Amino acid sequence: MRDILRLLLPPLVWLASFSAIYGLHGVGCALRWPEISHQEVSLFRFALLSAWFAAILMQVALLFALHRDRFKAGSAFMQWTSLATGWVGLVAVLWTLYPVAVITACGAYG
Amino acid sequence: MTALRRHRKLTAIWASEPGWKGWTSSVNHSDLGRMFLVTAFFFFLVGGILAMLIRAQLATPHSAFVDAGAFAQFFTMHGTIMMFLFAIPTFEGLAIYLLPKMLGTRDLAFPRLTAYGYWCYAFGGSMLLIALVLGIAPDGGWFMYPPLTGPLHSPGINTDFWLIGITFVEISAICAAVELTVSILKYRAPGMSLDKMPIFAWYALVTALMILTGFPPLILGSVLLEVERAFGWPFFQADLGGDSLLWQHLFWLFGHPEVYIIFLPAAGVISTIIPVMARTTLLGYGWIVASAVALAFLSFGLWVHHMFTTGIPLMGLAFFSAASTLVAVPTGVQVFAWIGTLWKGRPELHLPMLHILGFFFTFVIGGLTGVMVAVVPFDWQTHDTAFITAHLHYVLFGGFVFPILAGIYYWLPLFTGRKRFFRLGEMAFGLIFVGFHGTFLAMHWVGLMGQRRRIETYDAETGWGVINLISSISSFVMAIGLAMVLVDVLIHAFVAVRGGRNPWKAGTLEWASMSPPPAYNFASLPHVVSRDPFHADPGLPNRLAKGEGYLGGPKANRRETLTVDIATGRPDFMVIYPGNTRLPIVMAAVTGLFFLSILLKLFWLTPLALAGVAALALVWVWRLGAQVDAGPQDAGRGAILPLAGETTKSPGWWGSVFLLAANGTFFGSLLFGYAFLWTVAPGWPPAEWLTPSLAELGIGIAAALSAALAMRFAIRSNCRSARPMTALVAAFGATVIAILTFAMLLSRVPPPDGHAYAATLCVLCAYALAHALLVSLMLSFVIARVLRGYTSAARAAELHIVSLWTDYLAVITILSLLAAHLPGMLA
Numbered sequence: 053m054r055d056i057l058r059l060l061l062p063p064l065v066w067l068a069s070f071s072a073i074y075g076l077h078g079v080g081c082a083l084r085w086p087e088i089s090h091q092e093v094s095l096f097r098f099a100l101l102s103a104w105f106a107a108i109l110m111q112v113a114l115l116f117a118l119h120r121d122r123f124k125a126g127s128a129f130m131q132w133t134s135l136a137t138g139w140v141g142l143v144a145v146l147w148t149l150y151p152v153a154v155i156t157a158c159g160a161y162g
Numbered sequence: 163m164t165a166l167r168r169h170r171k172l173t174a175i176w177a178s179e180p181g182w183k184g185w186t187s188s189v190n191h192s193d194l195g196r197m198f199l200v201t202a203f204f205f206f207l208v209g210g211i212l213a214m215l216i217r218a219q220l221a222t223p224h225s226a227f228v229d230a231g232a233f234a235q236f237f238t239m240h241g242t243i244m245m246f247l248f249a250i251p252t253f254e255g256l257a258i259y260l261l262p263k264m265l266g267t268r269d270l271a272f273p274r275l276t277a278y279g280y281w282c283y284a285f286g287g288s289m290l291l292i293a294l295v296l297g298i299a300p301d302g303g304w305f306m307y308p309p310l311t312g313p314l315h316s317p318g319i320n321t322d323f324w325l326i327g328i329t330f331v332e333i334s335a336i337c338a339a340v341e342l343t344v345s346i347l348k349y350r351a352p353g354m355s356l357d358k359m360p361i362f363a364w365y366a367l368v369t370a371l372m373i374l375t376g377f378p379p380l381i382l383g384s385v386l387l388e389v390e391r392a393f394g395w396p397f398f399q400a401d402l403g404g405d406s407l408l409w410q411h412l413f414w415l416f417g418h419p420e421v422y423i424i425f426l427p428a429a430g431v432i433s434t435i436i437p438v439m440a441r442t443t444l445l446g447y448g449w450i451v452a453s454a455v456a457l458a459f460l461s462f463g464l465w466v467h468h469m470f471t472t473g474i475p476l477m478g479l480a481f482f483s484a485a486s487t488l489v490a491v492p493t494g495v496q497v498f499a500w501i502g503t504l505w506k507g508r509p510e511l512h513l514p515m516l517h518i519l520g521f522f523f524t525f526v527i528g529g530l531t532g533v534m535v536a537v538v539p540f541d542w543q544t545h546d547t548a549f550i551t552a553h554l555h556y557v558l559f560g561g562f563v564f565p566i567l568a569g570i571y572y573w574l575p576l577f578t579g580r581k582r583f584f585r586l587g588e589m590a591f592g593l594i595f596v597g598f599h600g601t602f603l604a605m606h607w608v609g610l611m612g613q614r615r616r617i618e619t620y621d622a623e624t625g626w627g628v629i630n631l632i633s634s635i636s637s638f639v640m641a642i643g644l645a646m647v648l649v650d651v652l653i654h655a656f657v658a659v660r661g662g663r664n665p666w667k668a669g670t671l672e673w674a675s676m677s678p679p680p681a682y683n684f685a686s687l688p689h690v691v692s693r694d695p696f697h698a699d700p701g702l703p704n705r706l707a708k709g710e711g712y713l714g715g716p717k718a719n720r721r722e723t724l725t726v727d728i729a730t731g732r733p734d735f736m737v738i739y740p741g742n743t744r745l746p747i748v749m750a751a752v753t754g755l756f757f758l759s760i761l762l763k764l765f766w767l768t769p770l771a772l773a774g775v776a777a778l779a780l781v782w783v784w785r786l787g788a789q790v791d792a793g794p795q796d797a798g799r800g801a802i803l804p805l806a807g808e809t810t811k812s813p814g815w816w817g818s819v820f821l822l823a824a825n826g827t828f829f830g831s832l833l834f835g836y837a838f839l840w841t842v843a844p845g846w847p848p849a850e851w852l853t854p855s856l857a858e859l860g861i862g863i864a865a866a867l868s869a870a871l872a873m874r875f876a877i878r879s880n881c882r883s884a885r886p887m888t889a890l891v892a893a894f895g896a897t898v899i900a901i902l903t904f905a906m907l908l909s910r911v912p913p914p915d916g917h918a919y920a921a922t923l924c925v926l927c928a929y930a931l932a933h934a935l936l937v938s939l940m941l942s943f944v945i946a947r948v949l950r951g952y953t954s955a956a957r958a959a960e961l962h963i964v965s966l967w968t969d970y971l972a973v974i975t976i977l978s979l980l981a982a983h984l985p986g987m988l989a
Contacts, residue, residue: 055356055729056347063459070463074481075837081475082841126729129357129448136452140459140492147488148463151480158475 055125058134062114062141069107070148076103081158100152107149111142163715165707168685171716176268176681178742187742189273190681194280195259196577201284202251207648208291209243212236214641217601221634223622233618234301235320239294241304242324245420246331247287249562250373253427254279254338256569257366259577261342263672263679264360266351266688266695268723271344271813273739274746274782279337281750286330286757293323300324303616305413306387308398308406313391319761325388326761330754332377336824339373342366344816348725351671352712352801353690355731360670360693361444361451365430368454369423374820375462376419378828382835383412386925388760395914395921397835403918405843407472408835414465415831422461424558426454428565429496432518435572436500438668439515440507443694446499453492453499460489470541479538486536493529497522512666513587517568520595524560528553531606549609552602559598567594567647572666574654579677581661586650593643600636604629663703669694674703686711686798687724690731712798724797725806725813735806736795737813740785749778780943786814787960789951804956812959818966829974832929836922836981847989848919850912854986859979862903866975869896869937873965883955887948893968894941897934900975904931907982923982930971930978937971940964 077100080086085096115138117123118131125131163171178188188194215236219227228236258276262269270276293299300320302311311321346367350359386397387409396402398409437444444450466474466482500522509515531553535541544550575581608629613620620626664673674696675683686709692698699705709715712733713722721739726732752774759767787807794802806812840846872893876886908927912920944964947953953960 053347053728059455060459063456067459067462070481070485074478077475077477077481078838079841127355127357130729133448133452133455136448137455140452140456144456144460144463144485144488148481148485151477151484155477155480156475157477 055127055130055134058118058123058125059130059137062111062118062134062138063144065110065114066107066141066144066148069103069110069145073100073103073107073149073152076100077152077157086157094157096157097152100157104145104149104152107145108142111138111145114138115142163709165685165709168707168709168714168716169680172682172685173680175716175719176721178681184742186747187744189277189740189742189746191258191262191270191273191276192679192681192683194276195255195257197280198251198255198258198283201280201287202248202255203648205243205247205251205287208294209240209248210641210644212240212243213637216240217634217637219618220620220630222631223620223624223627225619228618230618231301232297234303234616235294235297235299237616238300238303238324239290242290242300242328244558245304245424246328247283247290249424249558250335250420251283252566253366253369253424254283254335254342256431256566257342257370257427258338260573260672261345261363261366262349263576263675263683264670265346265349265363266354266671266674266684266690267345267349268683268687268721269349269739270341271349272341272817274743275337275341275817277746278750279334279341281747282337282753283331283334285750285754286327286334289327289330289754289757289761290323293320293327298323305417306409307413308387308390308409311387312398312406313394314399322388322391322761325384325391326757329381329384329388330757332381333753335373335377336821339370339377339824340817340820342370343374343820344813346370347728348813348816349723349737350726350731351688351690351695352724352726352733352799353688353731354726356729358690358693358731361433361447362427362430362670364451365426365433365454368458369426369430372419372423372426372458372461374824375827376416376423378416378824379412379831380416382828382831383409383416386412386835389921389925392760392763393915395924396918397839397921399918400844402916403839403843403845403848404921405839405918407469407842408838410469410472411465411838412831412835414468415462417468418465419458419461421554421557422457425561426457428521428562428569429454431565431569431572432500432521433496434670435514435518435568436503437507438572438666439512439518440504440509441667442503442507444499445502445506446495447693450496450499453495456492457489457496460485460492464489467536467541470538471545483536483538487533490529490533497526512571513582513591514568514572516588516591517564517571520591521560521564521568523595524556524564524598526560528556528558528560532557544609546615547609548605548613548615551615552605552609555598555602555605559602567591570647570651573672574651575661575665576672576677576679578655578658579660580654580658581665582650582654583658584650584653586646586653590643590646590650593646594640595643597636597638597640597643601633601640604633604636608633664696669697671695674706682721684711685709686714688712689799709798712801714798724801724803733797733801733803735809735812736797736803737806745778745782749775749782752778776939780939783943784947787947787952787957791954791956807959808956810958810962812963814959814963815966818963822966822970825970829929829977832922832926833977833981836926839918839922840985843918845917846919847985848912848917851919851986851989852907852911852923852982854983858903858907859983862900862907862979863976865896865899865903866934866972869893869900870965870968870972872896873961873968877958877961877965880953880958880961881955885948886953886961887945890941890945890948894938894945897938897941897968897971900934900971901931901938903979904934907979911982926978926981930974933967933971933974937964937967940967 080096088095118138178184219225346363389395396404398404398406463485467486608626685707688711724733725735756771797803872889876889880886911923914921914924
């Protein structure tokens with residue numbers, strides 16, 4: 053089962069981060085956090101960016117751990133496949149969450 | 163023992179009852195797989211006829227073929243049948259039939275559960291069919307959006323048929339998913355490590371895990387909407403603190419992964435057939451496994467792309483637009499791996515390959531239009547137009563029906579033991595291919611011209627008439643092609659001449675059994691050393707028939723198989739299956755009574771039906787186990803193994819783990835709904851919060867934690883060969899306190915029909931209360947088993963299973979009580 057978990061963990065962590073940041077975004081917009089700022093820096097944007105960086109760091113840490121002998125899979129196939137899903141997790145967290153850095157937080161079209 | 167004597171002896175042990183009676187008592191995976199497939203294709207026929215009626219109506223402007231009400235029922239039932247009663251059950255049927263054979267074992271993990279799942283599907287599907295025949299079928303569209311489907315706008319019974327019938331059918335999907343997950347992980351031939359698993363098994367595993375996590379949000383949504391309709395609890399009514407968007411979130415949390423739940427098994431079929439047809443091995447096996455896993459996870463991050471026009475903030479749109487484009491990458495990896503496999507081999511254009519080519523052409527177009535609608539501004543223009551209908555048919559027909567037709571023609575010689583002799587199938591493929599593209603290519607066009615989905619008629623001035631006529635004529639061409647496939651398959655099954663074993667010269671194990679396979683699959687179980695065991699050892703079938711594998715010596719009346727270590731494939735336990743029984747069909751019928759009581763508002767029947775299900779479940783589990791230790795068993799080839807019941811992680815333990823994963827997703831979705839309403843819905847905060855009580859919070863949490871702790875003590879004392887009774891009684895007592903806590907809490911919640919807050923809180927408490935009652939029932943059962951001598955230091959499996967459930971109860975008790983009390987405390 054550990055081999056299966058090793059395979060599933062990076063995308064699972066991506067899914068958790070993605071859902072959590074989407075949730076954070078929803079809560080922030082509902083509670084009007086974008087209106088709170090400190091020295092012209094929006095605290096909401098800061099929170100979203102921090103959460104994104106934390107998610108990236110988690111994926112990098114997972115990839116690093118998957119490379120380490122201590123967490124290596126039992127077979128070369130499972131080792132290779134879990135590294136592949138590790139990279140999937142990292143790319144997914146970079147690509148699907150980059151909007152926190154470039155898009156209006158709570159604005160809607162029109 | 164000669165091969166023939168072994169065959170006769172094993173057949174006597176494994177065979178189902180002869181005749182139609184055997185259908186009701188069979189627990190054999192081959193029988194049930196066939197029953198699933200036949201029923202699913204019957205529903206495909208019904209869904210297809212509805213499609214023809216829809217196209218007949220739309221063929222010309224101002225058509226009066228059917229009225230708007232009937233048209234609404236037709237398109238709702240067409241979508242519902244194709245999604246829930248055809249596509250998913252076809253996957254289940256194919257996987258149930260094929261997997262034990264491909265994995266080199268004799269049956270699935272829980273044969274009675276397979277049968278229960280089938281009967282739930284058959285009864286639930288029949289409910290919907292009866293509604294259709296009576297003219298009271300669901301009519302709110304296959305995704306049933308409230309407020310249209312709420313009690314105010316759809317007061318009749320039509321919507322209830324959908325909510326209740328589909329939930330009933332989903333029990334079947336959850337059963338199959340638990341069954342398949344445990345079977346693929348544990349029930350394989352010795353030596354079949356994860357890297358030697360057939361690629362179809364990988365796809366089936368990923369799909370089953372997706373069903374376990376994708377279906378619970380829809381089950382929750384259906385429960386909430388039905389409760390709103392039956393009792394007026396306003397989960398989706400904006401004026402009382404509800405929000406109809408909650409339904410859309412819950413539905414699409416299921417609905418988008420559903421697309422991949424349908425596509426991935428088909429991709430498994432493609433990955434199995436292409437290397438055989440190209441006379442080579444699959445290119446990029448590891449890449450394909452990683453892509454399937456990636457696709458599964460990414461598909462859970464796309465659900466909001468069905469809601470781009472609901473006014474969601476731009477950043478939210480961007481998250482899901484980005485995720486929707488990313489999902490094309492692992493899909494592309496698989497498509498290129500298949501093209502690469504064809505490139506490196508010597509492809510032969512047999513009939514299954516024609517359908518695979520049909521898949522390539524159609525699915526790639528569907529995928530590309532998918533990327534188009536992932537782009538938000540484009541989606542705003544085409545949302546709810548015929549363009550979307552066309553896109554989804556390219557994905558689902560291209561990504562499921564063509565591969566499944568390829569699969570049917572590929573495995574037909576295995577199913578029947580015969581070989582095709584007419585060329586009807588080739589002609590049918592041509593008609594289906596031309597008819598499909600004529601129908602749906604035109605639909606893209608008319609959608610871009612502005613034709614909305616689900617309209618029953620249109621004006622001649624719109625200029626859509628000719629395109630719709632082309633679409634309708636083409637759809638009838640496609641229907642003729644599909645009817646020819648049916649005729650071809652029937653001729654093949656009943657008239658064609660006998661064929662030899664393995665006509666395609668494939669390397670997977672299903673071809674190493676007889677064609678058609680006997681009830682026991684393999685006279686002895688192989689030791690697998692390669693991903694293509696039949697290629698590695700062409701003499702394998704004869705050696706297995708001679709009993710040279712594992713479990714080659716049948717014992718009187720024992721249906722035996724082996725389980726293996728998940729990663730390495732090393733044999734670890736021996737399993738003895740239960741025999742034929744009508745318990746599954748009876749239990750499915752009583753489960754049906756429960757659903758019927760809610761549908762017909764016969765609420766006096768509901769507790770009786772629930773008690774009936776509980777009583778039958780107790781009979782179900784009581785029949786397992788033994789009152790003496792059997793000790794290690796000889797499994798052949800020098801393997802001495804314990805029985806699965808004499809281990810800590812028995813098949814039941816694994817089943818509980820995956821069932822709890824689905825259950826946890828259901829609970830997580832409920833918490834999500836609570837948080838969503840709290841933060842997004844209008845009309846919050848409610849007029850009054852639940853009055854917080856530290857005593858109630860403390861007692862409830864302490865009771866649930868004590869029950870979990872006491873179960874651990876029970877396991878420990880059982881391990882030391884001491885009687886675990888004291889600890890079990892303590893766990894039972896603590897669970898009773900948890901029950902009382904939730905009962906008290908429920909009595910204090912504000913009236914649930916006044917505000918969505920109180921309604922959600924009631925559901926949360928009822929969920930926790932139901933689990934506390936369930937755990938108390940389990941503990942009573944285990945106490946009775948201990949008293950009757952069914953447990954010992956070795957036979958501890960049941961204690962470990964109940965421990966899992968007490969742990970789960972502790973987690974949901976803590977979270978439910980915090981969710982109930984914290985808002986009041988903070989206010």
